[in-house]
Amino acid sequence: DTGVSQDPRHKITKRGQNVTFRCDPISEHNRLYWYRQTLGQGPEFLTYFQNEAQLEKSRLLSDRFSAERPKGSFSTLEIQRTEQGDSAMYLCASSRADRNYGYTFGSGTRLTVV
């Protein structure tokens, strides 16, 4: 069990650029979650996958955001045309379907839009 891995750890991008983050969950975990955390706030839910199916999306996930989990293993979160308001920590978590809420979080990707 190597934990939930997120890459990169830090990303600085210019406004208007596209960015993509990757999350590798714990291998036997079939549920995967993305959260966003801004400075001084708690994490906010973005979206959730069970295997490759995206089952829940927050209203925070605007049309500039897209998440995929093509083979039910790793997931990517892409932000198109980044804005300064997108600057935040993007957290990924995973869990097993038979262990409700037994989340394991990754260390996050910190995005800074300049």
Place this chain on the structure above:
Amino acid sequence: AQKVTQAQTEISVVEKEDVTLDCVYETRDTTYYLFWYKQPPSGELVFLIRRNSFDEQNEISGRYSWNFQKSTSSFNFTITASQVVDSAVYFCALSKAPGAGSYQLTFGKGTKLSVIP
């Protein structure tokens, strides 16, 4: 809608003091789950406890204890004999019960605890 309020933004205590972190929640659901997470400076959220709404028994785990009071919609967290390693941001969170179609957690804004040696 679900809401979690952690009124204490920052708390500082001297090592070995006891400290209680407050959490008040709002939900219309009769069945729900409550959580506490710790976020050290490294950024990774560490799970501490999950409590379902049917179980109002208080829980103790080493120096940590939790007081769940449904009547006041509170789920407070006490650290006894605090240590410098307890310094972190602590989050209280709320979720619907399994089978309700949503597995998202609603987090409070967190309480930053600083334990001074």
